[in-house]
Amino acid sequence: xGPKERRSTVLAPVEEAAIVALRVQARLPxxxxxxxxxxxxxxxxxxxxxxxxxxxxxxxxxKGDREKPKKFKDYEIGYFHIDIAELRYEGxxxxxxxxxxxxxxxxxxxxxxxxxxxxxxxxxxH
Numbered sequence: 001x002g003p004k005e006r007r008s009t010v011l012a013p014v015e016e017a018a019i020v021a022l023r024v025q026a027r028l029p030x031x032x033x034x035x036x037x038x039x040x041x042x043x044x045x046x047x048x049x050x051x052x053x054x055x056x057x058x059x060x061x062x063k064g065d066r067e068k069p070k071k072f073k074d075y076e077i078g079y080f081h082i083d084i085a086e087l088r089y090e091g092x093x094x095x096x097x098x099x100x101x102x103x104x105x106x107x108x109x110x111x112x113x114x115x116x117x118x119x120x121x122x123x124x125x126h
Contacts, residue, residue, distance in 0.1 A: 011044070018040065018096045021085035022036060022037065024058065083100075084096070095112050096110075
């Protein structure tokens with residue numbers, strides 16, 4: 001998966017890796033991916049996000065994912081499911097931490113250079 005050569009002048013390789021990881025793992029629609037990452041990638045626009053997803057061949061969610069959404073266990077609002085994805089890109093690697101409240105659809109995402117128990121302030125790559 002991924003483009004043969006990097007063509008984005010707007011997004012850094014680590015940012016593209018984070019977008020792809022979030023889209024593939026969470027299977028979120030474009031608007032939800034944008035909302036989740038706009039604080040992490042301040043210069044992200046819906047257009048640049050869509051172009052990134054197109055470059056990586058994931059601009060459309062598979063029909064199977066849209067027709068039969070999985071039923072998650074019901075939790076009260078405020079219960080977060082946390083995922084960590086390793087990001088590999090031409091400049092090295094990083095880690096995408098994502099917390100999703102499936103009841104309210106609130107998503108919180110951050111990119112870090114290292115995956116440690118306690119990430120010090122300012123250790124994010126942005």
